[in-house]
Amino acid sequence: MSPLTFSLRDGPEQRLDLSPLIAHNLAGKTVAEIERIEVGTTRIRVSAGDIFRVREGDRDSILIEGGAERFDRVGMGMSAGSIRVEGDVGVEAGRLMSGGALTIAGDAGPFAGSGMKGGTLDIEGDAGERLAGPLSGETIGMSGGVLHARGDAGARAGDRLRRGFILIEGRAGPYAGSRMIAGTLAIGDEAGDLPGYLMSRGTIFLGRGATLVSPTFGDCGDHDLVAARLLASYIAQFSAKLANLFRQPLRRLAGDLAALGKGEILLPSR
Amino acid sequence: MPELTVNGIAIDDTFAEAFDMRATAIVITAPTDRWAAQAATTMTGFATSVIACGCEASVESVQPPEQTPDGRPGVRVLMFAVSTAELQRQLQNRVGQCVLTSPGSACYAGLDSGEDKLKLGDAIRFFGDGWQIAKRLGARRYWRVPVMDGEFVCESTTYLTKKAVGGGNLIVMGESASKTLDATEAAVEAMRGVADVIMPFPGGIARSGSKVGSKYKGASASTNDPYCPTLKGAVDSVLSPEIASVLEIVIDGLTSEAVAEAMRAGLAAIIELGPARGALRVGAGNYGGKLGRHHYHLKDLLP
DSSP states (O other): OOEEEEEEOSOOSSOEEOTTOSHHHHTTOOHHHHHTOBOBOSSSOOBHHHHEEEEOOEEEEEEEESOOTTEESTTTTOOSSEEEEESOOOTTTTTTOOSSEEEESSOBOTTTTTTOOSSEEEESSOBOSSTTOOOTTOSOOOEEEEEEESSOBOTTTTTTOOEEEEEESSOBOTTTTTTOOSSEEEESSOEEEOTTTTOOSOEEEETTOEEEOOTTSEEEEEEOOHHHHHHHHHHTTTOHHHHHHHSSOEEEEEEOTTTTOOEEEEEEOO | OOEEEETTEEEESOEEEEEEEEEEEEEEEOSSHHHHHHHHHHHTTTOSOTTTSSSEEEEEEEEOGGGSTTSSOEEEEEEEESSHHHHHHHHHHHIIIIITTSTTOEEEESOSOOSEEEESHHHHGGGGTTOOEEEEETTEEEEEEEETTEEEEEESEEEEEEEEEEEEEEEEEESSHHHHHHHHHHHHHHHTTSTTEEOOSGGGOBSOOEEEOOSSTTOSEEEOGGGOGGGTTTTTOOOOTTOOEEEEEEEEESSHHHHHHHHHHHHHHHHHHHHHHSOSEEEOOOSTTSSOSEEEEGGGSOO
């Protein structure tokens, strides 16, 4: 069966909350009912049918043709099925998702994958700041699943990561993996200043190092880690490029010793 | 005993009687074939019989690097015991003392499913004294325990099967010790090609088959005198005059089918070798069929 398709008519005139357009919320609804779903965020009411031409298809497989920086909360809370956006999205894409597969074929705004618990989020372009991180007042960020950003990521990627994998093929901004609780954050290209700032546990992999590493990480030397082999074979199913970076002797930095200090930064040996 | 003859070898019309057991499997890897084998050999030492060893364990197969979780050379070890608690105790003692200690080793679950789980790394991780690190990769979780040559990586748990069978067997009889040993070795070699079975005795072979009970108090088993060639004239022997040596192969399998398959492979190898170079007769051990649930009739397993 072909996917349920939302074709963008014109660029939206206000920010949109697209969180209702997920499989379990659309199950059993007719196309006419789906077109009436409110997606606006201002006093001017906007429904899905105003923004998109909706074409009948499988509710578990959603295709959004076109994208915009104003497309907020795409796939938020999704638990199953797949959503593919052929374009850019705004804030909080895939926030709190617990299953299924969300693909953004463009760039994503801040807080993509915020607090996600499961499933896979694939961002084919760049990601904004606080990738997978918690919103203000929340104590943990991502707690499961796999977030794969093929481009660069903004500041504080993986803030308060608790479990799961964040794979960034490009560069990351400053404070990547700040306050990490556990989990794995892998960055293929160079990271900005102070990765792992105040992290307590978990693993940050820096494919090309960082512009500044905190002196509160202790150098534990170069090692051929069995764990890196396991990480490489797991990551290979998502990113061959990142997996290959794990297949070499790695230098281990233990930290952040200004916090609990049971985390680690791994980077290629000098 | 009524018997039939295949390729000049007499096959007793009898059956092997085997028992339900609990079993698990692990995969041990190391930087080289040699050290993977060493860790497994050490871990499966003194594990021939549950009578006094607590478990029966042996290497099931050598795993090429492309089949192991970490891409290093490995071996798969099977371990059998009579209860879940004893299997857990034996597993953690043996992995803790023999695999954790072996240079460069890592240890993974060797069963993908089962009725229950056993602690593997979950029992060993405390050796890390707080420096151990857990890493979850998809559905699997691993412990990284810092040790003096790097890190010991050990999967959290492995599975346990309650469908395992212990005590499948073949009794190989020949006109000399050397020909009997040749036939038995050929059978063990063929059985090693069968998945999910081990032959836990030395080199897969037991020369001291036992009967239940003893004239002495406190001994639960004693020598199987009807099969001892030096007692042929003194006891109610089952051996004909030309038999001078008897060896037994005991088989434990993760499933009843695997035990039957191994017995089939062993019988075929003995028959192929023929009576001139190998055995004159093959039998099997049982207790009248009342103790064990699994019966393997030799006549059903002939090639």
